[in-house]
Structure formats: C-alpha cells, structure tokens
Amino acid sequence: MSDEQLLSVLREASDLQADLDAHLSAAAFDDLPPQGQFVLGAMAFRGGVATGGLKRVLGITDRQAGEIVDALVGRGYLDLRVDPADRRRIHVTLTGRGRAVALSLWDFLRTARWRLFPFRPGDIVISTPAKSGTTWMQMICALLILRTTELPAPMPQLSPWLDDMVCPRDEVFAALAGQSHRRLIKTHTPLSDIVTPPEVTRIVVGRHPLDTAISLYHQSRNTDSPGTAAAPAGPRAGQDPVAARKWLAQWIEDDSPREGQPSSMQGMMWHFSDAWTRRADADFLLFHYADLSADLPGEMTRLGRYLGVGTSGGDWADLVAAASFERMRAAANRIQPLGPARNNTAFFRRGGSGSGAALLSDGELSGYHARAAALAPADLLAWLHRG
Structure with a gap:
C-alpha cells in the first residue's frame, strides 16, 4: 500500500472517529493511546511507523509519533527488539494484540462502507x-x-x-x-x-x-x-x-x-x-x-x-x-x-x-x-x- 493509499484509508477512518472508538471499545481495545489505532493500522497496512502518509493524516511530529509508539509498547501492542547484527538498531513489530487492533480497524472500515453506501x-x-x-x-x-x-x-x-x-x-x-x-x-x-x-x-x-x-x-x-x-x-x-x-x-x-x-x-x-x-x-x-x-x-x-x-x-x-x-x-x-x-x-x-x-x-x-x-x-x- 502506497503512502497515498494509506493516507486515504486513515482519512476514511478519521471521518468516523466516534463510531470507530465505540467499535474498538466493544472489542476490548479501550486502553489505546490517542491515535494509537492509526499507528497500528499503518504498520499492518503499509509497514513502518513514521510514514509520510501517517504523519500527514494525523498531523503529528516525529516526536509525537515516538510518544505514541512508546505508549503502545508499554500497553503490549508493540514490541521493541534489538537487531542482533547491529545492536544500535531497534525493530518495532506488532504483537498479537497489536495485529488484532489493525484487523479490527480493517473490519470496521469494510463494514462501514456498506452502512454508508x-x-x-x-x-x-x-x-x-x-x-x-x-x-x-x-x-x-x-x-x-x-x-x-x-x-x-x-x-x-x-x-x-x-x-x-x-x-x-x-x-x-x-x-x-x-x-x-x-x-x-x-x-x-x-x-x-x-x-x-x-x-x-x-x-x-x-x-x-x-x-x-x-x-x-x-x-x-x-x-x-x-x-x-x-x-x-x-x-x-x-x-x-x-x-x-x-x-x-x-x-x-x-x-x-x-x-x-x-x-x-x-x-x-x-x-x-x-x-x-x-x-x-x-x-x-x-x-x-x-x-x-x-x-x-x-x-x-x-x-x-x-x-x-x-x-x-x-x-x-x-x-x-x-x-x-x-x-x-x-x-x-x-x-x-x-x-x-x-x-x-x-x-x-x-x-x-x-x-x-x-x-x-x-x-x-x-x-x-x-x-x-x-x-x-x-x-x-x-x-x-x-x-
């Protein structure tokens, strides 16, 4: 998925923020930091955290993106791992719980289109x-x-x-x-x-x-x-x-x-x-x-x-x-x-x-x-x- 396509997906979700929050809460994902679901969705849909499309649709800085990632790690949605070949590099990956949020976001967007069509x-x-x-x-x-x-x-x-x-x-x-x-x-x-x-x-x-x-x-x-x-x-x-x-x-x-x-x-x-x-x-x-x-x-x-x-x-x-x-x-x-x-x-x-x-x-x-x-x-x- 390109940055432009990611931007479109996240904008679509942002337009339905209240319904999305209720959907995630019903799925027991109500401890997400603000905009955390979009970071997880971006990682699942496109890969990586600080993509241009993600920052544009959320209107956040690199520092704010880092704070969201830290909160997601602390709450078990993301995992940080040191690269064994280069210990200066740290990989950010989705946990099973983080992937479940991304899948729930995807399902919400899919079914929302049918409600709105x-x-x-x-x-x-x-x-x-x-x-x-x-x-x-x-x-x-x-x-x-x-x-x-x-x-x-x-x-x-x-x-x-x-x-x-x-x-x-x-x-x-x-x-x-x-x-x-x-x-x-x-x-x-x-x-x-x-x-x-x-x-x-x-x-x-x-x-x-x-x-x-x-x-x-x-x-x-x-x-x-x-x-x-x-x-x-x-x-x-x-x-x-x-x-x-x-x-x-x-x-x-x-x-x-x-x-x-x-x-x-x-x-x-x-x-x-x-x-x-x-x-x-x-x-x-x-x-x-x-x-x-x-x-x-x-x-x-x-x-x-x-x-x-x-x-x-x-x-x-x-x-x-x-x-x-x-x-x-x-x-x-x-x-x-x-x-x-x-x-x-x-x-x-x-x-x-x-x-x-x-x-x-x-x-x-x-x-x-x-x-x-x-x-x-x-x-x-x-x-x-x-x-």
Whole structure:
C-alpha cells in the first residue's frame, strides 16, 4: 500500500472517529493511546511507523509519533527488539494484540462502507471468498444485464469492488453512482457483515475450499508479467508442487481468528456457512463453482430468470459462450487487467476442481476433513465438496 493509499484509508477512518472508538471499545481495545489505532493500522497496512502518509493524516511530529509508539509498547501492542547484527538498531513489530487492533480497524472500515453506501432497487451484490468464482459470476451477470459480448469496460469498472481499501471510498461510490445500468457490486465480505435493503439481490458462489485455497496460493505468486526483465529463471514459485503442498497444509492448520482474515480456512468456512443459512431467502441465490463448470447454460438460465432478463433468443448462445472459462481466459487482458507487474492470463489459471485435494497425502486430507467438520455443518460440507 502506497503512502497515498494509506493516507486515504486513515482519512476514511478519521471521518468516523466516534463510531470507530465505540467499535474498538466493544472489542476490548479501550486502553489505546490517542491515535494509537492509526499507528497500528499503518504498520499492518503499509509497514513502518513514521510514514509520510501517517504523519500527514494525523498531523503529528516525529516526536509525537515516538510518544505514541512508546505508549503502545508499554500497553503490549508493540514490541521493541534489538537487531542482533547491529545492536544500535531497534525493530518495532506488532504483537498479537497489536495485529488484532489493525484487523479490527480493517473490519470496521469494510463494514462501514456498506452502512454508508446508497443502494438502488435492483442492485446485485456478488459476495464470495476470493478465488471461488467472483470474476466468473461478475462476467455472467454483466452479460445478462448488458446483453452484449462486447463489454464496454473492464470488469473492475463495470463491477467495482465496494470495500477494497486500496481505492478511496468516495471514488468507489462515485463510480457506482455514475452507472445507469443495473449495478453489479463485488465484495469478498460475508453477507453477515453487509446490510442491504430487500430490493437488492445477493449472490454467493461456493467452491471446494481446498481448490479455493490453492488458487489463492497461485494468485499470490502471480507477480511476473510475460516479457518483463524481472521474471526469474526456472519455474515460478507458484509452480512448485512441494511449496504449494506445504502452504496448503499450513493453511489447513492455521487456527488464527477469522476476523480480518477472510481467506483463512476459518474465514472461508464462515462465509460459506453464513450463505448456507440464507439459501431459502427470497433475495438470495447460491451457486456452486462445479455447477458453473458442468452446466453453464443451465446456471445462466437459472440466474437470468431470477433477475427477470431474457434467457433465449439469437444472442443467447453467444452470451453463454462468452461466459465460458476458456473465453474469459483468452480475453483476460481486456476483462481483468491487473497492472504491469502481474500476468492477466494467469489470473484465470485453471478453472477446474480437485487440484487442492490432489496435492495432499491421505493423512493431510483426513486432517482437512476433521478441521472442516469442526467449522461447518455436514450438509454444507457435502455440498461444497461436490465436483
């Protein structure tokens, strides 16, 4: 996160100071020094304490920043450690309690955007854990609503990510306010944290958690674009099955709280579990990634009928074809531009099912199922593990 992005995030939090203080107090963080939550947030979001963005948004001097840090150390939010290689250097790091404050701040900002956002009747909220079919569902909805295979803009513009803190709140709200078509709003936030009026459609896509997790692993390593001088020699880290298996095993065993960590196993299972309880709601639709793969025309028809748009006619076959994983992958540069440091095609890496479980030994897979059973009901797991 750049200093400008950090400045925007902290300014957004400052605008809601009273609500933020109440939120942190309810989470038992009421011994923070003044502006201490912003120092902790800056360290988690950007790294370091005395960044230019932090001092600008708080209007503090280096000395005042130092006093805040001292208070945070004394109250157990930060830790000071002497560099063993150079004892003149002292490293400031977040403790577990300090990181919990930063995560709580992040959750507050995310959910605050949903409370403040002016919805319209007919809005569609697509809520999924990352890499479980978000862009696919955005594409399907865009094709159904706009009724053309030549989409007028890339997906991040057609279907903005409402609570992505990298983009200032006012910019996201303005972009959505400027759209005249039925709006498609992306989020990775569970519906439990989103308040929407009854005339808003909510959609969740489920996927086998191991496939979602391994897709996250590869996406986090998608950092070299084709033709760039920075591309390393030999196989990329994301293509190393030994490293992928080790990462996946650690992901399964990680028992850190789900709050602020939507891509953890706990966070993912909570997202799916919450959606599972809503599957009979009139304003809610639940899809499975494997069903989209096996019967895309049928699933598009189900969605189209619910949204009240046509699911036949001379253009229907073209719309379905444009929503296929293969066509989306071929058009990755146009649909999902990620910036110069990432490979757009690799974003649509595989699209299949089973790659996560295939990496694990029998014992590791049994461990996954035991942990999953402790986090989600059996009927949901039977549904998620299909395909």
